[in-house]
Amino acid sequence: MPKLNMVKALNLALFQAMERDADVLVLGEDVGVDGGVFRVTDDLQRKFGSQRVIDSPLAEAAIIGTAVGMALYGLKPVCEIQFSGFAFQCFHQIENHCARYRARSQGRFHIPMVIRMPYGGSVRALEHHSESEEQFYAHIPGLKMVIPSGPRNARALLAAAISDPDPVIFFEAKALYHAAKEEVPEESETVPLGRAQVAREGSALTLIAYGAMVRVALEAADVLRDEDGVDAEVIDLLTISPLDRDALVTSVKKTGRAVVVHEAPRSFGPGAEIAASIMDGAFLSLEAPVRRVAAHDVPFVGFAREKANIPDVPRVVAAARATLAF
């Protein structure tokens, strides 16, 4: 099996989906000749032509809106929004149409499309290039919201998202693009959407994370094991919505304690639903309130202050200790 970083793994998923199915198109700003600003669509235009890998004009709403039209016709567009910070420009097309066309047409139409976007911090970037907006999509009925945590599951999840008959918002952590290589099987591989994974088993406490924060949670678990002798379970959500509540509840019924970690601002964020769902399903097992480690409720802080804003290992460890000591 070749070892690939996440960029190459995503590229492989796109390549294989396009090879298999002529209805799959790629559409976005700079996805063609340039291969995407992060090179995720590298070489696809050369292989599949400029009718299938489309360098669109600079207009997010029309990228999504025309893709809705293509999907209504039966194609399977995979759109790239250059940075998740620019997806508010097309938020009306996503909420009004991607999410609703199946319901509006009572099943006559459906929208088998994927919207890929790089999200999250770490690239020393300007405003709107480092935020985490998953909450906005998770709250929209009719969408699925997926965030992989490494090359292999990124490839498998993207393949699954492209095959999915419903619209999938697919966030890619910029922090992970070149972070690590993993063995990725050459033959195509999918994993079901909507299922969380236990990234590490444990019994004393459940750490819940996704995307770039999974690594932070795993490192925090190392610290807790090494310094506190505590055995933390780490759950990697992979799909944010529909949320795999069973996996969360099962884990917390075992551990009695949980900490959620995400890069999105804390208030009214994904951690709230995760915490509330755990309370719903595992109330009697809970030994402590579910704690949330998240970005602060502040707008963009500039990359000089980014480290202080995004959850890091010490903050997760501290929250875990407070939860254990509750």
Place this chain on the structure above:
Amino acid sequence: MPKLNMVKALNLALFQAMERDADVLVLGEDVGVDGGVFRVTDDLQRKFGSQRVIDSPLAEAAIIGTAVGMALYGLKPVCEIQFSGFAFQCFHQIENHCARYRARSQGRFHIPMVIRMPYGGSVRALEHHSESEEQFYAHIPGLKMVIPSGPRNARALLAAAISDPDPVIFFEAKALYHAAKEEVPEESETVPLGRAQVAREGSALTLIAYGAMVRVALEAADVLRDEDGVDAEVIDLLTISPLDRDALVTSVKKTGRAVVVHEAPRSFGPGAEIAASIMDGAFLSLEAPVRRVAAHDVPFVGFAREKANIPDVPRVVAAARATLAF
């Protein structure tokens, strides 16, 4: 004191703010000659002229975007988005700019503007005319999110929102526009943003609601008193964000049980933050998980099915009973 319905009460708040301060402008689709499709801005253009009460072209992003420019110059625009369902068209201007200009300019600029929108069900309307999108705004740092529950607090909160130096998203429940009249003092009145109110005192259970759902919660409290002999406290949030966590925690520390009611879809909705915040602050007092009564995680259902989707008294009562019986 004259008795006014919510439409007239809001109109009064606008009128008085404009009389007092020449920097206050009103801007939106059909707000001038027509007085707004719900007549909230009725007669303002006749009184203040078409330069101050502006019938804009049909473009939500430019309504908000130009209002941002006016606010940067020192004016205090009050924008109307005709229905909250059409605010996704300007969501980028709200998130990118209204919420962030103070931070981006490090205090050199701020955005003293209000964005009014009718929201919620009950008017037998077409798609995008009956949804509840408060969660999207509550998750954006830098914004305030306000939802009154009756004519008097609507007037006072709108007055406070217009005076506030920061951007306020102001949702008006269509269900309440003509629902009831209340005595509204003629002299201008404000209430502080960010404070919840106890709409009814009780000790057995806390019902938390806002906007049109406050009435539902109060009626449910009546049923619980009459049929179960149970004394429910009802909290009217008034401001969704920043959330008055103290008020919630104080109440639940007393009652030990809580049910949240809202019209927005359940998953990743405002009820999640409310539940998680209560768990944070009152964990040891909680006798049962905080239950949520909300719309289902489905897109628009059509008004023929609306009653089955939006929380009603029986559902709230049932949730309260389940919580009490936990």
Place this chain on the structure above:
Amino acid sequence: MPRITLEPRFQVEYLSILDSDGNLDTALEPKLAGEDLRALYRAMVLGRRLDERMVRLQRQGRIGTFAPTKGQEASQMGSAFTLRRIDWMVPSFRETAAMIWRGWPIEKLLLFFAGHLEGGQPALDQHDLPITIPVATQLPHAVGLAYAAQYRGDDVVVMAYFGDGATSEGDFHEALNFAGVWHVPVVFVCQNNQWAISVPLKKQTHSRTIAQKALAYGLPGIQVDGNDVLAVYAAAREAVDRARAGDGPTLIECVTYRLGVHTTADDPTKYRTDEEVAMWEQKDPLTRFRAYLEKRNLLEANVEQRIDEEIAEAVRRFESAPPADPLTMFDHVYAELPADLKAQREAMAAREPAAPARTGEMPPPSPTPMRGQRLTRR
């Protein structure tokens, strides 16, 4: 080269064939068969009569808010008439006449306006999008459909409808720009009815015409008398043929007038004068076309009466539709119901009173439309 005027000079044409005084430009008169002219007239009359019936149904509380067509029958039908069944129609929310013509059963539309989503479900063999409420958001969909047709090599043209107000939205701009760059077979039909609710055209845009907005995208734009069904037909015919031939998109501005309320929730006396309405009533598209048919001896007997009967029957069918089953709200959220929604559905089933029988499941959408020989000339 100092200060020069760029050539070619940009220009926009205006087309009128049958004016409100009955003058006919025979050189431009489209060569339509008598049967076609009759069909056109019937569809226009149906639009008008249904409109009136729907206003009454709304006043009686049997349907909810809707946007009447009255006055715009020629703009809608002159254009929609040029489409074949395999072409796509992308409506806004005021195209009742054209939607019925395209095949929506009347009772289905009534059901839609009575708050039943079932009414928004196009038939499997119908190439029509359902009503879109958020202004202008349907325009990129039309461009995407046209792109897909071109991509697949299908001989299909897409026609999209919108109002004068819609031209202010960003989506209008982005859609036309994409259409221009992609050179796809789409025809944009603007029904400029002078008003966007209470906002008159001069407060909507400072451009003299809507048609000239095409220049911003390098597209042909034409302004037509939108109350002249022959002119609308001729302009649409030309645009559809151009699209079909691979020569790209066109913007057509139909200058017309909304004779009625914006929607049944609207009170137009707040913002416009009776004189203005009376002036436009003189230009009624039906009167003019009726006189033309009369002159050509093509008028059918009792056409209004037969149409009223057709409507009455549809209303009866509409009224005998079963009440809405709330549980179906879960049927079309995703292809497969996630665990959580299943639980929500079960909770509802437990609390709702026994519901009427479910309407039949929708069969899967039809496979790819036929592939033909499409050419793009660019």
Place this chain on the structure above:
Amino acid sequence: MPRITLEPRFQVEYLSILDSDGNLDTALEPKLAGEDLRALYRAMVLGRRLDERMVRLQRQGRIGTFAPTKGQEASQMGSAFTLRRIDWMVPSFRETAAMIWRGWPIEKLLLFFAGHLEGGQPALDQHDLPITIPVATQLPHAVGLAYAAQYRGDDVVVMAYFGDGATSEGDFHEALNFAGVWHVPVVFVCQNNQWAISVPLKKQTHSRTIAQKALAYGLPGIQVDGNDVLAVYAAAREAVDRARAGDGPTLIECVTYRLGVHTTADDPTKYRTDEEVAMWEQKDPLTRFRAYLEKRNLLEANVEQRIDEEIAEAVRRFESAPPADPLTMFDHVYAELPADLKAQREAMAAREPAAPARTGEMPPPSPTPMRGQRLTRR
């Protein structure tokens, strides 16, 4: 009236005064004082040299990603030069030369690109908006500023900058449309540098010029040689004067070229040829203007050297700026910190290592600008 062409015919002009071969149209040559011409040249050179310095700083990791100006100095400076201090400048993200000219200290801009929000804070007496990253979103702000100025009766003009790619966004369209309807004193300056990252103009729009897009809004539009600082100045002068006189907005298209990378994260060799770049290097705005000044005996000695020293000093000041205090991220979220954020701030204070002293609080913004006699002619 059958098929007619609407009058007046729409037209768009092209303006060039000093071409790349040094030919000068003396009839159109603006009457600028020698001191003004020198100031213009200094600002352009400063833009070029700072650009080069910033690329090095970026490569060394001392600042983050930024978008170089190289090649667009004439477009920026010819236009910004027409503004008075009380006028407003609304930049995009590539207007370094113009921003410095307007009064941004170099070290502040460097701080901005080093990820410190302090660098984005305009001075109290500066009528400049900070850099806006989301393409085209600043354009409605410019229109709103202009509306506010007109509302207050202030003698103020607003100039807004954006690229060719920005013209595809809905916000561009909506802003120009509002400006047309409101007839406000705003000048839209499009720096058409032929590329939006890797997308060439012909894939961006099918219109032949950007200038003609003005026709969609009933505005005057003009295309100028954007590498000819005299032509840009003349066109901007005319537009600014028109705006100031109450005659409404203008769209200026500066035809120019981005000689460097899109941003320091970009690799232009992926999408464009060396020959294309070389061809445009022949049209370098600096070379041309320098030759003109030389001919007029206006060239200062050692101007490049003095500018390099100025930059070097600013870099030194930038590098001695204190490290960012994380706690300040709570300072400018709201006027007053809500309870929750206070708690978040305290938690951070407890966990962060002792931070350097807070930078001084910002005094409240200045009161209303002076009111003058503005007239709108419409």
